[in-house]
Amino acid sequence: MATASDLPHPEREALELSTVLFALSDPDRLEMVRQLRDGAMDAANCNALDPEIPKSTKSHLMKVLREAGVIRNEPNGRRRTLTLRRDDLDARFPGLLDAVLGGLDSGQGSR
Amino acid sequence: MATASDLPHPEREALELSTVLFALSDPDRLEMVRQLRDGAMDAANCNALDPEIPKSTKSHLMKVLREAGVIRNEPNGRRRTLTLRRDDLDARFPGLLDAVLGGLDSGQGSR
Numbered sequence: 738m739a740t741a742s743d744l745p746h747p748e749r750e751a752l753e754l755s756t757v758l759f760a761l762s763d764p765d766r767l768e769m770v771r772q773l774r775d776g777a778m779d780a781a782n783c784n785a786l787d788p789e790i791p792k793s794t795k796s797h798l799m800k801v802l803r804e805a806g807v808i809r810n811e812p813n814g815r816r817r818t819l820t821l822r823r824d825d826l827d828a829r830f831p832g833l834l835d836a837v838l839g840g841l842d843s844g845q846g847s848r
Numbered sequence: 849m850a851t852a853s854d855l856p857h858p859e860r861e862a863l864e865l866s867t868v869l870f871a872l873s874d875p876d877r878l879e880m881v882r883q884l885r886d887g888a889m890d891a892a893n894c895n896a897l898d899p900e901i902p903k904s905t906k907s908h909l910m911k912v913l914r915e916a917g918v919i920r921n922e923p924n925g926r927r928r929t930l931t932l933r934r935d936d937l938d939a940r941f942p943g944l945l946d947a948v949l950g951g952l953d954s955g956q957g958s959r
Contacts, residue, residue, distance in 0.1 A: 754951040754952065755872075755874060758873035758878075759869075759870070761869045762869035767865070829951070830947060830948075831950060832950065835947075839943065840865040
């Protein structure tokens, strides 16, 4: 049974290129993706990052990424865990995530 | 001397990942990029494509792509020619354009 803590996530087959590109087109969302590259993150920790960004803004960043299918935001006990949907993105858009993360590494994603 | 027909284009070094991703995040702009993949296009021909899109909207699509550094829009006699900045994009964000075009080819970019 779905509960209030089960946020909707699009299926792999429903991911759309333009929507994914839009989700990645913001420096703050790109930074969130970069931080999730190396593994899952507690959503509360994500909120603790960069104190200059209001928590409500971070919640919205997470929502855009989740609804585009870039990340998962799932309950984990009484906490929530964020993960990058690398397998789904690689299956649908081969090479895209690596190209974006590579562009970030070379410092091209800065504001 | 710059004339009114010389539209500004960002230098290769000034291209930003998030801006390029935003320019590519719209289905109509993606379609324009797809059509430029195989070679230059007369801007007037571009305007003739898809009569359902108003000419003013197409001009704006071209402007967003040009200002992001995705395409060039340059005078050619009394006409204007659109070209994809593949060399610049490949140099700055290796693999990105191919991944996006590949995603389009597999029909994932549709609205």
